[in-house]
Amino acid sequence: MKTTQILIAGFGGQGILFAGKFLAYKGLLEELQVSWLPSYGPEMRGGTANCNVILSDDPVGSPIITDPDVLIVMNLPSLQKYVDSVVSGGQIYVDSTLISEKVTREDVEVFYIPATQMANDAGVPTLANMVMMGHVLKNNPELTFDGTEATVSKLVPPIKAQLVELNMKALQAGRDYQG
Amino acid sequence: MAEKTERVLMKGNEAIAEAAIRAGCRHYFGYPITPQTEIAAYMAKKMPKTGGVFLQAESEIASINMVYGAAAAGMRVMTSSSSPGISLKSEGLSYIAGSDVPAFVVNVQRGGPGLGGIQPSQSDYFQATKGGGHGDYRMIVLAPASVQEMASLTVKGFNLADKYLMTTMILADGTIGQMMEPITFEDVQVEAYDKPWALTGTKGQRKHNIVNSLYLKSDELERKNFERYARYKVVEENEVLYEEYGMEDAEICVVAFGIAARVAKNAVAAARKEGVKAGLIRPITLWPFPKKVLRQAADQVKAFVSVELNMGQMIEDVRLATECRKPVSLCNRAGGMIPSPGQVLDSIREAQKGVC
Numbered sequence: 001m002k003t004t005q006i007l008i009a010g011f012g013g014q015g016i017l018f019a020g021k022f023l024a025y026k027g028l029l030e031e032l033q034v035s036w037l038p039s040y041g042p043e044m045r046g047g048t049a050n051c052n053v054i055l056s057d058d059p060v061g062s063p064i065i066t067d068p069d070v071l072i073v074m075n076l077p078s079l080q081k082y083v084d085s086v087v088s089g090g091q092i093y094v095d096s097t098l099i100s101e102k103v104t105r106e107d108v109e110v111f112y113i114p115a116t117q118m119a120n121d122a123g124v125p126t127l128a129n130m131v132m133m134g135h136v137l138k139n140n141p142e143l144t145f146d147g148t149e150a151t152v153s154k155l156v157p158p159i160k161a162q163l164v165e166l167n168m169k170a171l172q173a174g175r176d177y178q179g
Numbered sequence: 180m181a182e183k184t185e186r187v188l189m190k191g192n193e194a195i196a197e198a199a200i201r202a203g204c205r206h207y208f209g210y211p212i213t214p215q216t217e218i219a220a221y222m223a224k225k226m227p228k229t230g231g232v233f234l235q236a237e238s239e240i241a242s243i244n245m246v247y248g249a250a251a252a253g254m255r256v257m258t259s260s261s262s263p264g265i266s267l268k269s270e271g272l273s274y275i276a277g278s279d280v281p282a283f284v285v286n287v288q289r290g291g292p293g294l295g296g297i298q299p300s301q302s303d304y305f306q307a308t309k310g311g312g313h314g315d316y317r318m319i320v321l322a323p324a325s326v327q328e329m330a331s332l333t334v335k336g337f338n339l340a341d342k343y344l345m346t347t348m349i350l351a352d353g354t355i356g357q358m359m360e361p362i363t364f365e366d367v368q369v370e371a372y373d374k375p376w377a378l379t380g381t382k383g384q385r386k387h388n389i390v391n392s393l394y395l396k397s398d399e400l401e402r403k404n405f406e407r408y409a410r411y412k413v414v415e416e417n418e419v420l421y422e423e424y425g426m427e428d429a430e431i432c433v434v435a436f437g438i439a440a441r442v443a444k445n446a447v448a449a450a451r452k453e454g455v456k457a458g459l460i461r462p463i464t465l466w467p468f469p470k471k472v473l474r475q476a477a478d479q480v481k482a483f484v485s486v487e488l489n490m491g492q493m494i495e496d497v498r499l500a501t502e503c504r505k506p507v508s509l510c511n512r513a514g515g516m517i518p519s520p521g522q523v524l525d526s527i528r529e530a531q532k533g534v535c
Contacts, residue, residue: 021188021359028188028361036188036359040214041297061445062438063358066519 002057004142005065007082009050010074010095015129018155019072020051022133026143026151027055035063048077055142070140072132074098074115093136095128111139111179118173127170134174145175186361191329191351192217194362195285196225198333199257201367204283205231206256208245210238210264213297214353215287218259239264243271243284250280251390253377255337259285261353262303263294265311272346273312277392279376279407281340283333284318285349287356290515298515299353301437302489307350308466308496315404317411319347319418320465322436326360332463334367341372343414350465352488354438354517420463421472425451429458431530432476434497435486436462438517443486446523457527465493473500481534483507484526488517506533 006023010016017038027034037052052065071086072093073079079092079099086092088107097116115131122131137145152167189197196218199207207222219235226233236242242258249256260268265286275282288303290296307320319339321332329351336347381387394400422440425447426432435443440461450457460476462469476483482505485494491509498507510526512518 024188024359028186034188034359034361037354038357040353040357060360061448062442062520063354063360064438064442064517064519066521 002142003060004055004070004140005068006053006055006070006072007050007065007068007085008053008072009048009078009082010129012047012049014049014074015126016049016074017051019129019133020053022130022151022155023053023055025154026147027053029147029151029154032056033058033060035060037063048075048081050078070136072136074128074132076101079103091140093132095132097128111135113174113177113179115174118177119170122169122173124166124170127167130167130170131174131177134171135177135179136174137171138175145171184363184365186363188359188361189326190217190357190359191323191326191355192287192357193221194326194329195259195333195349195351196221198330198364198367199283199337200225200229200231201364201369202255202334202337203369204255204257204337205229206246206249206254207231207233207258208236208242208249208256209234209258209260210236210242212261212264214289214299214356215259215261215285217356218285218287239267240271243268243275246282246284247271247275247278247280250275250282251278251378253374253379255283255341257283257285259287261287261289262291262300265303265306269306269312271312272318273314273316274392275346276312276316276318276407277314278390279344280390281344282346283336283340283349284346285351288350288352290513296515297353299355299438299517300488300513300515301350301352301439302492302513303350304465304487304489304492307348308468316407317345317414317466319343319345319414319467320350321347321420322350322463322465323355324437324440324461324463326355326358327362328463329355330362330364331366334369338368338370339414339418341374342370343410345410345414350437352438353515415467418464419467419469419471421469422459422461422463423472424459424461426458426460426476428456429476429479430456430481430534431458431484431527432480432482433457433459433484433486433523433527434462434473434493435459436465436493439486439488442518442520443523445520446527449520449524450527455527455531462493468496468500470496470500473497474502477501477504480505482530484510484523484530486510486518486523486526489513506530508533
């Protein structure tokens with residue numbers, strides 16, 4: 001692995017920052033250098049939230065991502081805002097339950113996942129973010145699904161241990177989705 | 180495999196709080212303000228478990244005066260805030276300086292002036308390094324550029340404050356405060372200093388101590404000022420910290436601190452890829468400013484670029500340190516915006532063109 005710059009964006013409340021934390025912890029457990037930078041402005045309160053995660057073999061320079069290798073979007077404004085910033089040859093993951101628009105760029109790989117619908121169907125309606133993550137881990141060549149449960153266990157406080165299982169359910173659903 | 184020190188993922192603000200507790204700080208007084216509130220939140224949770232005091236004061240002014248009181252009693256004490264809050268604390272900082280007691284203060288900067296915004300900024304450089312409060316005084320100003328440094332410079336900050344009887348300020352910004360990176364706490368070295376001047380109660384055993392900043396006799400006040408500045412001189416001689424990157428053969432020297440230095444480092448690497456010999460000097464102590472290394476760099480490089488999240492503040496110190504012997508240009512964003520590596524790279528290219 002070299003350096004992978006991942007930008008996750010959506011509405012406040014969709015678990016955008018949590019999804020980013022998940023990736024950052026996963027990198028940490030894989031002995032990578034990582035940085036996690038959240039948006040913390042007024043947009044957090046119901047507007048757009050985004051999160052910059054960098055995973056690298058080398059020390060991370062600027063934690064601010066301007067040209068992501070991977071873009072994960074969970075609402076239309078975020079797709080419109082960031083679609084052109086993705087590097088050529090990069091990947092875009094779209095929650096197609098919430099975004100009906102298609103990406104017109106042809107120099108990027110695009111994955112449409114009905115994550116919100118799938119999370120509802122799986123009985124974990126608040127975990128569409130983790131459905132997205134499951135699909136990212138499966139399809140990004142720099143990432144792997146191995147060690148996912150250990151990562152989730154690290155993120156969930158012991159008092160809420162039952163959430164590990166639910167998160168894994170969402171992650172597995174995303175991994176198994178054949179788009 | 181040998182056992183490794185565990186890396187934990189923490190926000191910069193949390194790293195400051197944890198490091199402060201490990202450095203022996205048992206008194207935190209503060210008032211919430213974005214983007215540093217995690218420091219107070221962490222302290223509220225952890226400080227009582229160490230037997231220490233967490234207190235949310237009724238205002239910034241109250242909290243800095245509580246710091247003054249605890250410092251006078253010889254305690255390791257801190258407060259934290261963000262730009263507008265630091266303005267409110269500035270009167271207290273002047274009194275603390277005038278009383279020669281050690282304090283530790285954190286400013287996680289946001290855009291200004293006035294109430295400004297809540298996004299990252301470096302526009303309190305002047306305030307931190309040139310005063311803020313009234314009177315002749317200095318603070319040791321440390322500028323972390325990573326979450327790890329938020330922790331290590333906090334420990335160092337407490338040590339320096341006790342050593343020189345000064346306020347040490349961490350001058351961070353919203354990005355470094357909010358971001359998470361893996362850190363370890365293996366390098367925590369707490370230095371203990373005797374505090375015979377502290378107000379600990381005479382218990383009938385000694386003459387009482389006085390901590391005070393009021394000296395109505397001019398000659399006495401002048402003497403205090405000269406004594407203080409003799410101490411500051413020792414700090415300037417011994418405590419300068421900076422990082423150099425790619426400076427061995429550099430023709431263009433970028434100067435940047437904190438988050439701006441992280442962006443600048445990317446730009447310097449990119450410039451080198453296209454054949455421009457760029458380098459970076461990152462001041463870690465903003466006061467004392469790394470004058471000597473910049474003066475030496477002025478003999479070597481063709482031009483300097485100061486990268487800042489403000490309208491151009493540190494650039495004045497760069498010009499002073501280099502005695503204006505080489506051109507110094509500014510690459511900046513303000514109001515909570517951050518320059519992209521591309522913008523810095525453009526400035527490096529222009530500096531290169533200007534001197535070719």
